[in-house]
Every structure is written in structure tokens, then in C-alpha cells.
Amino acid sequence: MYNYKKNYFTLESTCRNKICFIFAQELTKNENSNYTSMKKFIPLCILFTAICGTVSAQESIIGDINQEQLLRMIQMAKDYHPQRKILELNEEKARSIVSTQAVNFLDLVNVSYFYRPNERAALGMENPYVVNGFQFGVNLNLGAFLQKPSQIKQAKIDHKISQFEMQAYERELESEVKRRYYAYVQTFNELRIRAQALQDSKTLSDDLQLRFERGEIVLSDYAEAKAAVSEASSAKLEVEVNYLTAKDALEQIIGAKIEDVK
Numbered sequence: 001m002y003n004y005k006k007n008y009f010t011l012e013s014t015c016r017n018k019i020c021f022i023f024a025q026e027l028t029k030n031e032n033s034n035y036t037s038m039k040k041f042i043p044l045c046i047l048f049t050a051i052c053g054t055v056s057a058q059e060s061i062i063g064d065i066n067q068e069q070l071l072r073m074i075q076m077a078k079d080y081h082p083q084r085k086i087l088e089l090n091e092e093k094a095r096s097i098v099s100t101q102a103v104n105f106l107d108l109v110n111v112s113y114f115y116r117p118n119e120r121a122a123l124g125m126e127n128p129y130v131v132n133g134f135q136f137g138v139n140l141n142l143g144a145f146l147q148k149p150s151q152i153k154q155a156k157i158d159h160k161i162s163q164f165e166m167q168a169y170e171r172e173l174e175s176e177v178k179r180r181y182y183a184y185v186q187t188f189n190e191l192r193i194r195a196q197a198l199q200d201s202k203t204l205s206d207d208l209q210l211r212f213e214r215g216e217i218v219l220s221d222y223a224e225a226k227a228a229v230s231e232a233s234s235a236k237l238e239v240e241v242n243y244l245t246a247k248d249a250l251e252q253i254i255g256a257k258i259e260d261v262k
Contacts (some may be wrong), residue, residue, distance in 0.1 A: 003060040008041075037212045056240050060187055061186060064185050064188075064189060065181075065182070065185060069261055070177075070178065070181055071205055071248070072261055072262075073181060073250070073254045073261060074173075074174050074177045074178075075179055076254040076255060076261070077173055077174075077176075077177045077253050077254045077255070077258060078170060078173060079255075080253075080254060080255030080256075081253075082168060083169065083174065083253075084166075084170065086175065087162070087165055087169055088166060090162045090165070091162040091163055091165075091166050093162075094155070094159035094161075094162040095159050096154045096159045097155045097158065097159070098152070098156050098159050099154045100155075101148070101151050101152045102152055108229060115134070140238040172222060173253075177250075177252060177253055177254065179248055180246065180249050180250040180253055183246045183249070183251075184243075184247055185243075185248040186246075186248045187239065187242045187246045187247075188243060188246075190239050190242070190243075191236070191239045191243045192240075194232070194235050194239045195236055197232050197235070197236075198229070198232040198233055198235075201225075201228050201229045201232040203227045204225055204228075205222075205225040205226055205228070208221060208222050208225045209222060209225075
């Protein structure tokens with residue numbers, strides 16, 4: 001079976017190294033070659049080099065994802081963010097309220113007793129009680145007693161809500177860390193590609209400069225090569241800004257420098 005991926009990468013790995021050599025061969029085939037045709041070949045050469053680098057980055061970005069490092073970053077974000085700590089404390093508070101409501105059943109019942117020696121008269125100004133000895137009384141708040149089951153149920157519901165809020169926040173935080181990490185890896189690879197494209201453009205431009213000084217090519221060809229270098233340099237600067245922005249965003253959410261993530 002024909003391995004398209006293998007053959008593609010074989011082509012990609014060699015195209016950037018050989019393209020300048022092919023272009024040099026085309027220039028030296030005939031000193032009286034058609035400069036108009038060569039003029040068209042120059043931007044095509046530069047464009048093909050850039051395309052090879054870009055496609056390579058798109059094919060290899062998944063392999064650059066470090067799952068162990070990503071998991072460590074997710075855990076660091078969970079440990080760092082104050083909002084998660086607040087939700088964790090709220091969950092503990094709701095759990096303790098459930099236990100408290102269950103014990104508070106005892107608050108609905110009041111038990112009292114009274115003792116009067118037996119030798120005293122059963123009734124008098126100082127003794128409003130009919131009998132002497134120990135007397136016990138029980139007071140039950142019936143309304144509060146009937147409300148207590150619903151209060152316990154509400155406390156359990158609040159506890160469940162706090163648990164779900166914690167789970168939802170952790171999932172959202174995990175998703176955000178992944179998104180920022182993927183953006184960081186993408187911009188890092190893109191910066192590498194742009195740097196290589198700039199280097200290739202400079203190499204080609206330097207070669208054309210020597211040939212222009214020897215009178216082998218016309219000024220317009222050399223000018224186009226210099227313009228390509230400027231465009232590649234501008235593109236690299238733009239990607240550098242994107243890379244730094246993605247790096248800062250990732251470090252902000254994990255609370256540490258990426259270099260410190262072991």
C-alpha cells in the first residue's frame with residue numbers, strides 16, 4: 001500500500017534544502033537565459049519554501065503536545081486559583097450544615113424538672129405545685145419539628161449544588177488551561193516556522209545579491225527577493241507577539257513560569 005504520509009514528509013524534508021540549489025542550477029544553465037521566466041521563478045521559489053514549512057508545522061503540532069506537562073499545568077491551575085478554594089470552602093460549609101441540621105432535632109424539645117421536699121405543704125404561696133417531689137416537663141415546638149425534615153433536605157440540596165459548582169468550575173478551568181496550552185504550542189511552532197522561513201529568504205536573497213553584483217540577474221529579481229525578506233521578517237515579528245501573548249496567558253492561569261513546570 002502506498003504510504004502517502006511517509007512520502008509526503010520525504011518530499012517536505014528535502015524540498016527546502018534543495019530548492020535553492022535547483023534555482024541556482026536554473027540560473028547557471030545559460031548566461032543568456034530568459035530573465036522574464038526567471039523573474040517568475042523567484043517568487044514561486046520563495047512561496048514554495050514557505051508552504052513546505054507551514055504544512056510541516058500543521059502536520060507535527062499534535063506530536064508536540066506533552067500530556068504529562070499539560071496535566072501538571074492543570075493541577076497547578078487548580079491549586080493556584082483562589083476561586084476554586086472559595087468553592088471548596090463553600091462545599092465544606094454546606095456539608096457541615098447538613099450534619100448540623102440533623103443534630104438540631106434536639107433543639108425542638110425542652111426538658112425541665114422541679115424538685116420540692118415532701119415535708120412541705122402541697123399548695124401555698126411559695127409552692128404553686130400540687131404535689132411534692134420531682135416533677136418533669138417536656139416542651140415540643142411542633143411547627144419547628146414539622147419544618148425540620150424540609151430544612152435537612154434543603155441543606156443536602158445546597159451541598160449537592162456546591163459539589164456541582166466545584167465540578168463545573170474545575171472542568172471549565174481544565175478546558176481553559178488546555179486551550180491556552182494548545183495556543184502556546186501552536187504559536188511556538190509557528191514562530192519556529194517563521195524563523196526558518198526568514199532564514200531561507202535571507203539565504204536566497206544573499207545568493208541573488210552576489211549574482212546581481214556579478215550582473216547575472218536583473219535588478220527587479222533582486223528587489224523581489226529583498227521584499228520577500230522584509231515580508232518574512234514582518235511576519236516573524238507578528239508571530240513573536242502572538243507567542244509572547246500566548247505564553248503570558250498560560251503562565252497567568254497556572255500561576256508560574258512555563259520554564260518552572262517540570
